[in-house]
Amino acid sequence: MDFCFFHKAQYLYHPKTGHISPKVLLGWIFRFPFMHKRKKIKWVLNVLREGYKIPCWRDLEWWLEPQNLEHGHPLQLAIPDHLLYTDAANDRWGMPILQDLVSGLWDSQERLLHISVLELRGLLHLG
Structure with a gap:
């Protein structure tokens, strides 16, 4: 995939769709090791809100809610029938x-x- 980088706005987007790639977004989130992950996500979302729309806003904003992060929620919704430990x-x-x-x-x-x-x-x- 081709992505363009704008130094002024400091975000990446796909030239055909104008959407941010989830992989690119995660790369930005983990780029700065000195920032707490939630602060990184807030920073990325603030940069993206300047004009580009991505199809997963609601999914990304979920990570900003403290109640979603503090109490632990399983990412796997389906409960397996059996667990196998080796x-x-x-x-x-x-x-x-x-x-x-x-x-x-x-x-x-x-x-x-x-x-x-x-x-x-x-x-x-x-x-």
Whole structure:
């Protein structure tokens, strides 16, 4: 995507739609590490209000409300039917499934893999 940068107004917009890309907006929010995230969002919204409309104003303004940030709201609206927790070590793997515990040992080749790979490989042993 092509984006234009105006030094005077200091914001990015898509030349065809005039809308701010969400990725660009997030980049601006996290650009200044010394500012609190809410202050960053306020700053970005104030800059954007100078004349450009973006389709997600209501979504962005949600982040400015203190009650939405202080008490913690889940970003995931759907509640999963089951949660699966895995655990892997260099010599074995294991995970609880409903009321059962499933576990096993790695073979000599698998023991050489990175621990993150072993975590995912434990799922393959279920099938």
